[in-house]
Amino acid sequence: MSFLSPGQPVRAGLYWAAGLYGLIAHIRRWCYRHGWLLTTRLPCLVISVGNLTVGGTGKTPFVIFLAQRLMAKGRRVAILSRGYKRTSHAPHVLVSDGVRLLSDSSESGDEPFLMAQRCPHTVVAVGANRVALGRWVLERHPVDCMILDDGFQHLALHRDVDLVLLDATDAVGLDALLPAGRLREPLHGLDRASAVVITRADFRHDVDAVRSRLRRIPCLTDDAIEVVFRPESFIAISSGASQSIEWGEGKKAWLVSGIGNSLSFRRSAESVGIEIVGETMFEDHHRYSLREIEAVRTKVQGSGSDIVLTTEKDGGKLASLLSVNDAWWMLRLETDVVRGEDRLSRLIDGALSRSSPSECHV
Incomplete structure (x- = not known):
């Protein structure tokens, strides 16, 4: 099944399949x-970060942010x-x-590998049955x-806090169910959520477009938390060397990405003064080959770009x-809560206060 890209309108001819x-x-x-299928409770605090739509809403940087926040409170965290x-x-x-990396991005998947890199003191594990x-x-x-x-649709596992991310740049993604649109389940599924988190909330008109679609359902969207993903630094892929965001001002770059929302990456690059001379985009979770790298090198030659x-x-x-x-450089992002910080703190701190920090065993 092929999915719509973020921002693409509904395919009305597929409403029957969506139904x-x-x-x-x-x-x-x-x-x-009603108990026909069982939900299991693990003997520790469980916080879910999920989507209502398919594709990239920024779960990975938000999970990293959340893990770092919990670690700072003295918690022993697993993702x-x-x-x-x-x-x-x-x-x-x-x-x-929580001490060292034990698998590469191919074995584990690109997102868990990045989480493990960014949260070196956190246990990270992957498996279909959570x-x-x-x-x-x-x-x-x-x-x-x-x-x-x-984890929002992973109903087999009980969670103490259920955070659902909605992408402000993809308001039309909330207009119809798969395969006509991008919804994994109807909007009223948000009534299971502890809180709605609107991501990429850089522009008010984007956020308002999401909020207008949520007004038709009785949920906690009036108290939605809003976050942005701000460029933090540039990291050289080969050496790991780091440069400040100011280093990118005025540099010409060829963009390469294989993520769920390539437009958001382009916006981030432009926001720090990068001049984009060309772009090569792949599908989300793309596995690169040497042939593709050579093709990018060929395109970059003569483009006038300073970096990829x-x-x-x-x-x-x-x-x-x-x-x-x-x-070749990576743009590292940080998560910034621009609205609803108090609400997020109350949710997390309240759950922590109800959960003993002692070791948990099954």
Whole structure:
């Protein structure tokens, strides 16, 4: 099934299929609500970060932000992720034990690998069955808090806090269910959420477009939290050298990305003064080849670009394909809560106060 890209209008001819998809989603939720399908509670705090739509809403930088926040409060944190498009077929893969990286981006998936890099003292594990994965982690590591990456539809696992991310640059993604639109489930599914988090909330008109679509449902959207992803620094892929954001001012760059929302990456690059001379885009979670790298090198020659700029998620997959002489850089982002910081703090701190920080075991 092919999905609409962020910002693309609804495919009205597929409303019939969307109706069938919605019915199946409704039956599944009903079965969990009435006990026909079981929800398991793990003996530790579980915080879910999820989507209502397919594609990139900024879950990865937000999970990193949340993990760092919990670690700063003295919690022993594990991140559970599906590991989408990973090459390993093992039911459970330990990406990091909180001390060192134990698998690469190919084995674990690009997003868990980036999370493990950015949160070096956090346990990161991947597996399709998050209940089994959580138990597996608890048998091996003394964690007291788990973050469930992309967990809103993973109803088999109980969560204490349920955060749902909506992308401000993709308001039309809320207009119809798959495959006519980009919704994984109807908007009223938000009534299960502890809070709605509107991401990429840089422009008021984008945020207002999302909020206008949410007014038709009775949920907590009036108290929606808003975050932006601000460029933090430039990181050289080959050497790991870091440069400040000011370093990019006036530089000419060729962009390369394989993410769910390439427009957001372009906006981030432009916001720090990068002059974009060309762009090569791939589908989300793309696995790069040497042939593709050579094709980009060919395009870059004669373009006048000073650097090739990519995302941090892509950088983990590109490192082994580049030479030390390649001027390829990653743009590192940080998460900034611009509205609703008090609400987010109350949710997290309230959950922490109800959960003992002692070691948890299954």
